[in-house]
Amino acid sequence: MSLLRIAVPNKGSLSIAASDILRESGYRQRDDAKVLSLVDAENGVEFFYLRPRDIALYVGEGTLDIGITGRDLLQDSGAKAEEILSLGFGRSRFRFAGPAGRYTSLEQLAGTRIATSYVGVVRRFLEQRGIEATVTRLDGAVETSIALGVADVIADVVETGSTLRRAGLEVFGETILESEAVLISRTGSVPAGFEHFQRRIEGVLVARTYVMMDYDIPTDRLPEAVRHTPGIEGPTVAPLHKEGWSAVRAMVPREGAQRLMDDLYDLGARAILLTDIHACRL
Numbered sequence: 001m002s003l004l005r006i007a008v009p010n011k012g013s014l015s016i017a018a019s020d021i022l023r024e025s026g027y028r029q030r031d032d033a034k035v036l037s038l039v040d041a042e043n044g045v046e047f048f049y050l051r052p053r054d055i056a057l058y059v060g061e062g063t064l065d066i067g068i069t070g071r072d073l074l075q076d077s078g079a080k081a082e083e084i085l086s087l088g089f090g091r092s093r094f095r096f097a098g099p100a101g102r103y104t105s106l107e108q109l110a111g112t113r114i115a116t117s118y119v120g121v122v123r124r125f126l127e128q129r130g131i132e133a134t135v136t137r138l139d140g141a142v143e144t145s146i147a148l149g150v151a152d153v154i155a156d157v158v159e160t161g162s163t164l165r166r167a168g169l170e171v172f173g174e175t176i177l178e179s180e181a182v183l184i185s186r187t188g189s190v191p192a193g194f195e196h197f198q199r200r201i202e203g204v205l206v207a208r209t210y211v212m213m214d215y216d217i218p219t220d221r222l223p224e225a226v227r228h229t230p231g232i233e234g235p236t237v238a239p240l241h242k243e244g245w246s247a248v249r250a251m252v253p254r255e256g257a258q259r260l261m262d263d264l265y266d267l268g269a270r271a272i273l274l275t276d277i278h279a280c281r282l
């Protein structure tokens, strides 16, 4: 059987988190950042460590079967590749920014010089709105270009906003796009052997979103307790070795789990336990 060929970011914001999710899914990952590719024959896959910006191109050409990259990079590339799964890390927004207080709306972009590393995304956005401006491509540290007189406005990745603040800039206009790490494949083609890979990754994503909750509850309060913890299909309920008590086990969303524990305690539940799930197949 041929190996599933997978592109993984070799550097930058996505590389560590991408390798982490693959490792959690049971795949071998490199232990040296200089390794260029790695075969995991036991799991039928081969990993290629590439620049995140180039990954959509390899996948779009069909040279590699699937890849992990940023939605913004995929859209910027114009490659014949599409998203198949959002991975929930590397979240950012792509925004216009200018000197604090100087710009308030997109109409003011007309006639400006815009610096960005994402020329494809910015040109398309301006075209769709009929705005004429000069777009200049820079490799990085785009925020500095305004102070150096190369541009009036920038369009760049914003996460915390601290880089913008440090450069005396602020965002304006609507968000150009919301990005996160995504799994991509060639448009319209699902590679052979992909289902197993997808199920493993989805298993880890679900495990990250949910935790397992166990508790004991007086049986007369069971109906209300179960309304709080409906689980996925339904909670497991077993008699406790104590007259009038039941034991409940259910998956619950990680977010809000502490509040849920408080509510269950108030309802009379005791021995409330929360444990991590490492992987699952729902």
Ligand SMILES: Nc1ncnc2c1ncn2[C@@H]1O[C@H](COP(=O)(O)OP(=O)(O)OP(=O)(O)O)[C@@H](O)[C@H]1O
Pocket (backbone or CB within 6 Å): 011, 012, 013, 014, 052, 053, 069, 070, 071, 072, 073, 090, 091, 092, 140, 157, 158, 159, 160, 179, 180
């Ligand atoms: N500060 C950040 N927070 C979250 N995601 C980010 C951040 N910076 C970049 N990204 C995302 O990482 C991807 C860019 O990959 P890239 O490797 O270029 O990141 P980078 O951190 O800019 O690396 P480098 O600057 O070393 O090239 C994009 O999808 C982008 O949205």
Ligand SMILES: O=P(O)(O)OC[C@H]1O[C@H](OP(=O)(O)OP(=O)(O)O)[C@H](O)[C@@H]1O
Pocket (backbone or CB within 6 Å): 139, 140, 141, 142, 143, 156, 157, 158, 159, 160, 161, 162, 163, 164
């Ligand atoms: O909103 P923040 O949390 O400050 O993050 C956003 C910054 O992070 C990235 O820069 P990076 O460190 O990758 O440098 P680069 O400009 O050389 O790509 C991005 O290009 C922004 O500059």
Ligand SMILES: [Mg+2]
Pocket (backbone or CB within 6 Å): 140
């Ligand atoms: Mg960067």
